[in-house]
Amino acid sequence: MTALPTTDLLQEGLALHRRGAVAEAAARYTALLAAEPRHADAHYYLGLIACQQGRFAEGAEHAHNALASDPAHGRAHVLLGRAHSALGRRDEALASFDRALALAPDLAAAHGHRADLLSDLGRHGEAVEAYDRALAAEPDRAEDWFNRGVALNALGRRDEAMASLEKAIACKPDLAPAHALRATLLSELGRHDAALQSVDAAIAAAPNSAKAWFGRGAGPRRGLVQPRRRAQRAWPPRRGDGQPGKGHRLQAGSRAGACLARDIALGAWPPRCGAAKRRCRDCGGAAFGQGVVWPR
Numbered sequence: 001m002t003a004l005p006t007t008d009l010l011q012e013g014l015a016l017h018r019r020g021a022v023a024e025a026a027a028r029y030t031a032l033l034a035a036e037p038r039h040a041d042a043h044y045y046l047g048l049i050a051c052q053q054g055r056f057a058e059g060a061e062h063a064h065n066a067l068a069s070d071p072a073h074g075r076a077h078v079l080l081g082r083a084h085s086a087l088g089r090r091d092e093a094l095a096s097f098d099r100a101l102a103l104a105p106d107l108a109a110a111h112g113h114r115a116d117l118l119s120d121l122g123r124h125g126e127a128v129e130a131y132d133r134a135l136a137a138e139p140d141r142a143e144d145w146f147n148r149g150v151a152l153n154a155l156g157r158r159d160e161a162m163a164s165l166e167k168a169i170a171c172k173p174d175l176a177p178a179h180a181l182r183a184t185l186l187s188e189l190g191r192h193d194a195a196l197q198s199v200d201a202a203i204a205a206a207p208n209s210a211k212a213w214f215g216r217g218a219g220p221r222r223g224l225v226q227p228r229r230r231a232q233r234a235w236p237p238r239r240g241d242g243q244p245g246k247g248h249r250l251q252a253g254s255r256a257g258a259c260l261a262r263d264i265a266l267g268a269w270p271p272r273c274g275a276a277k278r279r280c281r282d283c284g285g286a287a288f289g290q291g292v293v294w295p296r
Helices: 006-018 022-035 040-052 056-069 073-087 090-103 108-120 124-137 140-153 157-169 177-188 192-205 210-218 225-234 254-264
Strands: none
Touching: 006 022, 006 040, 022 040, 040 073, 056 073, 073 090, 073 108, 090 140, 090 225, 108 124, 108 140, 124 140, 140 157, 140 177, 157 177, 177 192
């Protein structure tokens, strides 16, 4: 078979990647690297696939290779920042996002991922400002609207948080975490019927979401057995690729996750840990009221 020109290999890889044929896309990018070992975009997209599949060290290596070929590749700086962040190298991650923004000040992905990291660090005010910059550049970034709502809620700005969640749902009606957090806020306001509607919307979008079934069982119809059983079957949360997932800043297998899973397994309903808004000596009260970080 005649070898495809490198431009065709890249375009074929991108088309396959968009359709979700990740293995076939990776094969095209790999073939492109065999022809052009320093091709920055081929390294970038292979690194993106690696990060999407949880292979962050490999993703970082591809990002470094992309930047060795093209130091002005803004998206490669963002990818490197994402990999550093996932590997716990937070200072390096922030530096990578800052380099991306120095090259492209309106790069929404850089602002958004930088905001995610700032939120992880508890710097919620700065995170909101970064989300605002991301959304000014790309107003339809549903996950950024959602995570902005999480940060605003952490700051006690509940009305703004609710508005941000509603923007997220308008951009992506099946964004289950936005419905779930909206349900939590509505429940805290005593609007239980509206909260149940939001929980049901979360369940419709993600039927295997433990968080959504937790909320359904802990709502006004407290003590429902079926939601608790569904929650047990859905735990721990899983990512789309089947690997252990995480809730919003909640890692499956963490103390918070173990604490909540323990309460569910023991039949404590609602879970003692975070549902009562008390600080748990095991996880610091972090287990309950969390959403899911969706891949972007």
